[in-house]
Amino acid sequence: MSDGRIDLPLLPPHHPLGRAAVTCEYRCGNACSHEAPNTSDNEYFGDVVRSMVSRRGMLKAGAVLGIAGAGVAATGGVAAAHRGPGGHRPPRGLDFAPVAPNTEDRIVAPAGYRTDVVIRWGDPVLPGAPAFDFDNQTPESAAAQFGFNNDFCGLVPLRRDQWLMVSNHEYSSEPFMFKGYSASAPTEEQVRIAWANHGMSVVVVERDRRSGALKAKVDRHYNRRITATSEFEVSGPVAGHDLLKTTADPSGRKVLGTLNNCAGGVTPWGTILSGEENFNQYFANGNKVTDPVVKARLARYGLVGGASGRKWENFDDRFDLSKEPNEANRFGWIVEIDPYEPDAKPVKHTALGRFKHEGANVHVARDGRVVAYMGDDERFDYIYKFVSKERVRPGNSRWARAHNKKLLTEGTLYVAKFTGDSPAAEIDGSGKLPADGQFDGVGHWIPLASGRKSFVEGMSAEEVYTFTRLAADKVGATKMDRPEDVEANPRDGRVYAALTNNTDRGKPGKEGPTEINPRNGNRHGHVLEWEEHRGDNTATTFRWRLLLVCGDPAASDTYFGGYDKSQVSPISCPDNLAFDKHGNLWISTDGNALGSNDGIFATATTGRERGHLKQFLTVPNGAEACGPVIEEDFVLVSVQHPGEIDGASADNPASHWPDGGATQPRPSVAVVWKPGRAIGS
Template sequence: MEERSVIGRALPLAGHTGGRSAMTCIYRCGNACAHEAPNTSDNPYFGDILGRALSRRSFLKLGAAAAVVLYAGARPAEARRGGRRSGLTFEPVPPNSLDDVVVPDGYDYEVVVRWGDPILPGAPEFDFENQTAEAQSKQFGYNCDYVAFFPLRGSGRALLVVNHEYTNTELMFRGFNPATGTSPEDPERIRVELMAHGISVVEVRGRRRGGYEMVRSRRYNRRITAMTPMRLTGPAAGHEWLRTEADPGGRTVLGCLNNCAGGLTPWGTYLSGEENFNQYFVNAGAVEDPAKRASYERYGFGETLPDFGYRGWERVEERFDLAREPNEGFRFGYVVEVDPFDPESVPRKHTALGRVKHEGAETTLSRDGRAVSYMGDDERFEYVYKFVSSRRMARGNSRRAREHNLTLLEEGTLYVARFSGDSPQQEIDGSGELPSDGAFDGTGEWVPLVSGEESFVPGMSAAEVLINTRLAADRVGATKMDRPEDIERNPVNGRVYAALTNNTRRGAAGNPGPDEANPRTNNKHGHVLEISEEGDDPAATRFRWRVFLLCGDPDDPSTYFAGYDKDQVSPISSPDNLAFDRRGNLWIATDSGGALGQNDGFFAVPVEGPERGYLRQFLTVPVGAEACGPRITPDQRTIFCAVQHPGEVDGASPDNPASRWPDGGQPRPSVVSVFKTGRGERRIGS
């Protein structure tokens, strides 16, 4: 076991490696990358590898100030090449390590809402030194991630809905000892963290000079926490594995955990995916039923460290101790649907969409009007999924139509993706050289796992497939991917884009080697796939695919930017969340942990025309932070960025903060709105 210095103390971190801070690895995912991947199945792999270097350059590895000077003379590629405009004309933000949100010339940003800001009636102002669970239950939560925007018709206002993925105990409280998992505030400290998880709904209004500000709305503002009652729906609801002493019917769960990316539905609701939920539980090894114990192992339970449970939630809520409540862990890992317009509505966990470490659930409509949700399972060598509802969406705004649409995700067909490359295996060696046909591409199929009450997986019932979705996908031979994160359909060209964040174990001893859909060994910077479904129909079961981006420093010969001249593109690592503007340009948020020695941020890249692959950095976030979102408003005049975990750096503490953003005191995760200033075109990216 390796000893690393964390927050000024020695915390045992088994095999922690790489550039990401140990603090990030502990609190986000329970140090998952230090363990062997839970997927030990022997699924087949398909051939391929990454891109040949089309050009070389030395990208800016200077201080931020020097980089700005060098970039000042840069001109958009369109001025040099001619062709159809992408609409992206901003000057790229250079790589930097500044403790601020850095935006292009001609843009500005404002903080919309911070951790601890009061959002409900009666909530007190934030007091870092005197936090209470009662206060936090009425204040904006911690570590904001996915951002959704719902306009309120005719008012100039909107609802902003935001996930709160996890908490950084060392940064939130003075005196916390990570070596023992205790602090002077226990157990109130634990109750504060329970309330800091979940989801916030806040009303916002446009500002005259640009961007948005929060409104303390009595009508809409809402906090959903790790203690909020939620209803299980779908074929697995009520299954014996979902029943507990507190909930013998197996249909009501308290709270949602580790909510990461999400999605919007065409009928105006918010979807939130529970991701690294396993890390909140202790004593998985004490579960007596061997089938349940094996299932927990497949989902990484018991890999958090140390043995006492560094969060210690079981000290306050016994349900997080699996020795006492062996079924509680099966009640997390779902997509949660929230009606943002009804603060009294009960959030619903939809078992029909499967139980995995959900990253995203963006939803569109098939050609015949059925709901289609794309989902990634964010762990090394896990899978890409799709759900297609059984029923069609009802049109109109009647109460009857809305009630019908709120049931669409309760029944349908859940698929997992199988990718096949079209190049000889010997050409897929992980070296970074394109195969002889000049592209990493091939065909694929969506393999059905379950439809309603019918299972397509031998030996498993429908409910068992939906509770043990990873095991079901193993059995049908799904393709092991490099950490599938956000997956979204481009509303302009109809193609689906999938962010594969990274996988440094690809090709390592005892692990799968490269294949055409995951073409690099030691894939520390990730890649983006482009998928074209048959007949341009989201409900289709067959597709073609190609690698759109192989991320990293453009000087690295293994990088590829859709064939674009690499002398012109920005370096990018670990694509995470995706979005599209009105022209269909792809916007990417990164979560690299400084893998390229620079702060994370937003990037924009055209997917069509002569600028296809011309990737430019739009903004950077402060020291130690991750850029989450992006969310572009329908009028294209504002883009929201959730700045998650500023100051999440080894050695940081309230007495020694690594970041002072946003207000000069303790770092506070916050959502910012970015907008264009001055006269003329005010749309984002122009």
């Protein structure tokens, strides 16, 4: 650190967005190198709103979100790294010295903190699972072990110092799983091992009260593996519809597996929600489909290619769209799993719509209905919310939980329309703040469907839920810069969304800057904040502003809630969000385009420290920081794809984390804690 500023390393990223090309290939099927599937022409209404709302009315500074102290610039001299300007103490939960950007092949945490591995890829989950043997993997052993590339992580309490931990296993990176792997000719054994490494794991974890470390246990009752071949129940308005029927499942009510599970959320009734994201890459031969209606629907979801990258269609016809065009309709949903009931089938909820779900996070509204917020992680796609028809029942009785687990089967699905309050001429794509000093405005939720009723002309309710992107196109939703995690602050109900990046914004033929997405060629992303009308999360109108415009704090196109940028950590590509018990916002990154390893960051959202972003940790080389869990006494981070660097492979590893020596890198869940102290104290 120099003069209070956190300097950037002078290192080039591996990819224009900081992510390795090999990660793009296996995680999302090179989505960013293909044309974005949203070709709709939704106009920017930046000027329209001024004819409806006075610029000195509800849209102005203090009234926008009613946040006490928001946008207060830092004053005074340079202070200690973990204190605010003027030497005042940081907010509760954020008293740590920020970690500097780095490229070390380990987890780097603040001074005084310890790190350890909770569970690794291949560690036993089910009783009788063998110890991991990289060179002798089998489908049977993989289905009993912790899966590959863990992403979202959620905890629900079990006993004192014990939790049930649920982890998503987003995708398989075969060149890093098998030596001598041939992408053009994978073996059936390798494909079946990959199927077993997808899905989810439920594992009992226990904290050692003496040391503070957290370790996974092989528990006979609760531990569970869900894979790409596990049976799922379909719920909601599309269950049993012709759009979901296949040769293997003429009922349209039973799906094998879940794919590309990215982020998720823990519900108030103790279940886990998981989002199926880049499912399109697993399906082949969309280019052989001739029906024009089916072809257009497939194209909107990126299902237009020939052979798939993993060649799963060689071993199961359901991945061949020319043979089973409806199979893809059975993926792209929100999945719910009950970790307390290991024999209960997991559920795919059709009422929450089908798109590339980053995840879903539930907030209980004032009237007891539940609201699920969701992002569609694609360039120029949309933000959604679902409001349940029924109300939550308090308590944890079997009766109450059975009722609450049905809350996501019926309700109203909405898509967001954001409107800026500044003249279009002031949003020039440079990231320069408009004259009123912030990117802000109003918005409204456009209803798409409710139960069996459609609000979209020319589409039935079942079509709206199954082809939600097309429905949102029709109603003119706002195109966003890869909306990922969307989550309400449990303390005040304000909602936050991570917009990861979009280098296509402003390119010829693409939508240009809007106040909600103000930078052309957006490499670093931004964090959005909004408050529903009168604090009611079921409302259909809201006020919004950008909390962070990410990147190098020294750059003119960045913004940190009005805070002194010489005091903040650089951040690039925000992805997952979480809150601590004090209401502080924690952010993990994906594909740091500033040359540093990915990491986890934190900031207050109110008061004089609002926007004072500090980096809490970095993950090892080539890894992504996923699924942060922020507890009072520890932080969990899912370290995904360590060593996944271009030119590396299982034959030439670029990382040896977590076991060191000459070992292969292994995706893992890690724990960070401060012995004898609460996090951030």
